[in-house]
Amino acid sequence: MYSVNYHRANSVADAVKLLKTGDAKLVSGGMTLIPAMKTRLAAPSDLVDISRITALKGIKVSGKAVTIGAATTHYEVSTDAKLQKACPALAELASMIGDPAVRHRGTIGGSIANNDPAADYPAAMVALGATIVTNKREIAADKFFKGLFETVLKDGEIVTAVTFNAPAKAAYQKFRNPASRYAIVGVFVAKGKDDVRVAVTGAGDNGVFRAKTIEAALAKSFDPAALAGVKISADSLMSDIHASADYRAHLISVMAKRAVAAANG
Amino acid sequence: MSDISLTVNGRQVRAAVEDRTLLVHFLREHQGLTGTHVGCDTSQCGACVVHVDGKAVKSCSMLAAQASGSTVVTIEGIANGADLHPVQAAFKEHHGLQCGFCTPGMIMTATDMIARHPEGLDEATVRAELEGNICRCTGYHNIVKAILAASQTMSKASKPKKAA
Ligand SMILES: Cc1cc2nc3c(=O)[nH]c(=O)nc-3n(C[C@H](O)[C@H](O)[C@H](O)COP(=O)(O)OP(=O)(O)OC[C@H]3O[C@@H](n4cnc5c(N)ncnc54)[C@H](O)[C@@H]3O)c2cc1C
Ligand code: FES
Ligand code: FES
Numbered sequence: 001m002y003s004v005n006y007h008r009a010n011s012v013a014d015a016v017k018l019l020k021t022g023d024a025k026l027v028s029g030g031m032t033l034i035p036a037m038k039t040r041l042a043a044p045s046d047l048v049d050i051s052r053i054t055a056l057k058g059i060k061v062s063g064k065a066v067t068i069g070a071a072t073t074h075y076e077v078s079t080d081a082k083l084q085k086a087c088p089a090l091a092e093l094a095s096m097i098g099d100p101a102v103r104h105r106g107t108i109g110g111s112i113a114n115n116d117p118a119a120d121y122p123a124a125m126v127a128l129g130a131t132i133v134t135n136k137r138e139i140a141a142d143k144f145f146k147g148l149f150e151t152v153l154k155d156g157e158i159v160t161a162v163t164f165n166a167p168a169k170a171a172y173q174k175f176r177n178p179a180s181r182y183a184i185v186g187v188f189v190a191k192g193k194d195d196v197r198v199a200v201t202g203a204g205d206n207g208v209f210r211a212k213t214i215e216a217a218l219a220k221s222f223d224p225a226a227l228a229g230v231k232i233s234a235d236s237l238m239s240d241i242h243a244s245a246d247y248r249a250h251l252i253s254v255m256a257k258r259a260v261a262a263a264n265g
Numbered sequence: 266m267s268d269i270s271l272t273v274n275g276r277q278v279r280a281a282v283e284d285r286t287l288l289v290h291f292l293r294e295h296q297g298l299t300g301t302h303v304g305c306d307t308s309q310c311g312a313c314v315v316h317v318d319g320k321a322v323k324s325c326s327m328l329a330a331q332a333s334g335s336t337v338v339t340i341e342g343i344a345n346g347a348d349l350h351p352v353q354a355a356f357k358e359h360h361g362l363q364c365g366f367c368t369p370g371m372i373m374t375a376t377d378m379i380a381r382h383p384e385g386l387d388e389a390t391v392r393a394e395l396e397g398n399i400c401r402c403t404g405y406h407n408i409v410k411a412i413l414a415a416s417q418t419m420s421k422a423s424k425p426k427k428a429a
Pocket of ligand 2: 302304307308310313323324
């Protein structure tokens with residue numbers, strides 16, 4: 001690791017100020033950034049630690065409205081009793097990220113800001129129609145994720161929370177890479193009052209995306225059988241040593257069927 | 266440089282470290298606690314697992330400065346004098362190790378796992394929760410056995426004894 005200056009921010013305002021130092025970067029759980037710095041893929045001059053800012057931590061559920069602070073860890077999301085009731089699919093998704101030690105440190109804000117094309121949370125955010133709240137504005141998840149490791153976040157902008165309305169039914173199904181355990185294909189299905197949203201991670205060559213043909217079929221009938229004739233195009237899906245685009249296309253429909261079955265309970 | 270202050274195995278420690286110092290290097294090189302190992306460059310093997318504020322974390326993926334103000338427990342801090350911790354004793358009893366390189370991380374992961382599952386553990390849960398710990402030698406069977414046995418011993422020990 002190259003040398004770096006570490007700062008601990010006490011508040012979001014403090015973090016905004018500290019971020020103006022040199023080529024500073026935020027560090028939250030550090031589960032992506034620190035390994036990247038160790039291999040010198042990232043080399044910020046300064047690190048601004050936001051993980052201990054109380055205002056960025058915790059989960060609020062009021063009626064259907066759910067708010068999760070950016071610095072809330074995967075472990076906290078997976079074990080929160082209020083969230084397990086309001087949106088068990090998201091708590092379960094968090095329990096499938098990495099391993100227990102990674103979940104103890106990694107945070108939802110860091111995961112969505114990083115927007116790894118195989119990360120789990122982006123699929124949930126898009127399918128839940130979540131709003132990403134920053135220190136400057138509120139951004140619809142549909143607009144937030146821009147491409148591989150790219151979001152619409154501007155320099156110095158800090159994700160403070162995510163909010164969404166708990167859906168009537170939802171589930172996430174993840175087909176893991178056997179070595180890294182990241183998703184080769186992950187499908188999050190959410191049935192709201194009057195719409196169905198389906199988002200896919202791990203497969204798109206431009207990151208997370210909505211599977212509109214699956215959404216249309218499920219809007220008519222929220223049942224795995226409704227997907228029997230739905231063909232997923234392999235265009236704009238990733239091909240790599242783990243899986244070809246065709247295989248990923250096939251997996252999307254299999255995982256979507258399983259997710260609908262799980263959502264129906 | 267950062268001035269850091271933390272509790273390590275019950276001892277208050279203050280030190281000036283380079284900001285880029287990883288917690289695992291601080292423990293091994295500054296504190297001489299070489300029980301915590303480094304087995305990979307990719308945050309995947311778990312040989313470096315220690316507890317920070319009561320939770321298992323990978324000390325190779327955290328800066329010492331990030332741990333300032335926290336309480337850290339390493340493999341050196343869990344035995345009670347000459348008496349092995351029940352998880353250590355179970356690894357010995359069930360041959361949960363061969364070369365021993367992964368063992369400190371396995372044991373710190375196991376003690377955290379047992380603490381998070383007061384209702385008890387089954388084999389599937391133990392295997393799923395060992396996701397982040399890699400062992401080149403044992404094939405995991407005896408590690409799983411040891412953790413299940415330790416979890417049972419510990420839950421018996423923590424149940425209040427019936428009055429005679
Ligand atoms: C072994 C291992 C296995 C993993 N497996 C999975 C997996 O299966 N699925 C999965 O989804 N992920 C996985 N991860 C990644 C993990 O979920 C990370 O926690 C996550 O990607 C990043 O969150 P973080 O809080 O650690 O972010 P950091 O590493 O602290 O930061 C990541 C990036 O986001 C920026 N950032 C952080 N917080 C904010 C904020 N509030 N506002 C704006 N920018 C911010 C940082 O500057 C940095 O560029 C794994 C990681 C490891 C080490
Ligand atoms: S050395 Fe920390 S995970 Fe391998
Ligand atoms: S005992 Fe050798 S690596 Fe596990």
